[in-house]
Amino acid sequence: MKTVMQGNELTLFLSGDIDHHSARAIRETADGLVQEKHPGILKLNFADVGFMDSSGIGLIMGRYRTMQLYGGKLRVTGVPDELRRIMELSGINALDVLEGGKENEYT
């Protein structure tokens, strides 16, 4: 997984399928980096994610809590159209973490 630390902003570029199996490694990497680098903002970039089930929602909600614990903020960026429906269904819009449009600014 590609990660970029710029200023106090840590971006994780997620790719491939996010399911219960793959979410575990992403979670461990994300939490390890947050503990190590204490970013003010954690950005999860979904631009290269081709498939996601509700495990991805658990992943976002979990990182939201992690960042709250450290006094930082979570942003979710680059969500492809195919993932919009599951994001909307989950109600994570209410957390105000979603940024609009497909963006992949570091690649």
Add this chain to the structure above:
Amino acid sequence: MNILNETTITLDSRSCNEAYARGAVAMFIASLDPTVSEINDIRTAVSEAVTNCVVHAYRDTVGKIRINIRILPENTVYIRISDKGCGISDIKKAMEPLYTTAPEQERAGLGFAVMQSFCDAVSVRSVPGKGTSVTLRKKLSLRCHNV
């Protein structure tokens, strides 16, 4: 039930098989020429059902998951995912959005809500101690060259 085509696969309830399960279902129904969005809906719903077997039915053990896929008339897909795991004592509660018994694994409690949203019909039968079977149904669009 008039079955036009059918297959059954059996797999171990290991998390690494979740991708295989949804991929196998997608391959089998490819002959119906589904849209990208329909394929995605079915892969997502199957992934939720299979993950439930891995996380809940066979929690801390490995058992068999059986997936029966049928092509029915009028481009309808029928998928039954069954296990011989712990079963669900309160199905209504289990299907409530955001309800989960595995928060420590960061389960969002949205599995059944996603299945219901991405399929036309979802039915659940379960006997505590014996197992659970989840049936998904979805009618795919008939594209003109199929008629």
